[in-house]
Amino acid sequence: MMNPVMSRRRLLMGASLFGGAAALQSMTGGSVRLLNSAMAEIGAPAVPIRMSSNENPWGPSKLAIAAMEQAFDQSNLYGGIAGKIFELQSRIEGVPASHITMSAGSGEILQAAGVLAALEPGSVVAPYPTFSQSVRAAESLGAEVINVPVGEDMHIDLKAMYAAIRPDTRMVYLCNPNNPIPSIIEKKALEDFVRTVAKDRLVFIDEAYYEYVDNPDFSSMMHLVAEGLNNVLIARTASKIHGFAGLRVGFGFAHPDVLAKLNRVMTGSVNILAEHAAYASYQDSEFQDFSRMKNKEGLAILEGMYDELGLKYVKSNANFSFVETGIDVREFQQAMREHNILVGRPFEPFTRWARISIAKPEEMSYLVQTYKKLYG
Structure with missing residues (x-):
């Protein structure tokens, strides 16, 4: 309001x-x-x-910077500590490590999801305005983007979003909180929407700003991933509250079947310094x-x-x-x-x-x- x-x-x-x-x-x-x-x-x-x-x-925090400094002597080696980070994220979020992937910022997850949505002819539904990287990626590969204007209260209109879905809709994208409008979607309405829509297509929820929310009407949808609901993808990023905008670390949370498809179009390009910084920062x-x-x-x-x-x-x-x-x-x-x-x-x-x-x-x-x- x-x-x-x-x-x-x-x-x-x-x-x-x-x-x-x-x-x-x-x-x-x-x-x-x-x-x-x-x-x-x-x-x-x-x-x-x-x-x-x-x-x-x-x-980034002092602990993250110190972790990067200590990791420099490993920068000549391939590999990294992705496994440790997945275990940490699993403990923090309450989801199995097999339901987590890591990316160079959440932007890589956004891009990859857009690519997946465009592999078959169809449409993508998204609020308007919103953070558009994923829908732009889908559109660039031939998908039709159905933009659904926000309501008069400047909040995402789930009823209008649902009405815009077509049989050929491959993905519904939601940014919660939204960007550039810092509104949220009421938690019960969002969960009902996701459970219904994910039966037939991917629901992608970008939660880049969730750490800043102090609103009883908000809830992450991570519990849906934790319970094993398929066709739900959640993106998170270290770019915001962790101060990693230039370091580029992000995460995708989804059923392993979804992640298997996603990982095929991702590069696995998180560097070892950023990994060590993230491992420290998420514990700070x-x-x-x-x-x-x-x-x-x-x-x-x-x-x-x-x-x-x-x-x-x-x-x-x-x-x-x-x-x-x-x-x-x-x-x-x-x-x-x-x-x-x-x-x-x-x-x-x-x-x-x-x-x-x-x-x-x-x-x-x-x-x-x-x-x-x-x-x-």
Whole structure:
């Protein structure tokens, strides 16, 4: 639902920025610049602030970096520790190791699923807008893509998705939380949908942002893989909360029959340093908790400004926001760029809405200051 207009200014500039400062210093090894409304105007950064690609500004963790450093002496060897990682993921997610595959970022899983969907003539059903890598891959190989617009509440419309399915539909793709709109699909409705649709075709659920969700209406569909339901594929990535956007580690979870097909069109290209980093990072719950906490702080600053100014936005369940700017987003991009802030590209059909990734709290305060100067 759209958020009603309310003031959270005190939350913005008060304790939310000061809370957790000691944790920040201990985890990052550096000091933090704390800002509140009583302090002097924030100066423009020397380096552009990246609020454009939904990255984790804090990662990777110290433990992940140390694991990579220690693994350098193995970088001349083929092989790796995939087996250990599958065992770890099995313990974390409660699924058999035989139901797990690893990829160079979840993008490789997305690409491979799109290829599989296009092996036979048919269609792919997906919400619109969404993260489109998988459907683009299918379309490039001849599949027809059926785009189903999100509802008036900006959430994925499962009823419309179901109505769009045809006998020749090979795959239904869902991103939950969605991207660029950080909405979720209600858990009971999603489970009912998956159980019904997966009887006849692949249901692919991209859960890239699930670690950030703090919403009782959300649930991962991993339990469906754990119970052995066929035709369900879940993608996960270390690019977000683990800060591995450049390291490229992702995972696919599915019945072994699905993974056997998927693995035939994947490259197995995760390097040994990234493997060791992932093995360390997925055990580093302290860093994951820290990243979630700082994301909440940054999000509170940004959504607080929206509430104060009466801007229309979608309540976020991820590490980015989606807000109506009132102007063409390309114009908004340029205005922000002139102040060394990089925000997301246009996402049709919402070309007056901006996707803004959550950076560090002090950087979000700078964005708020800049926005108010320009538009407030």
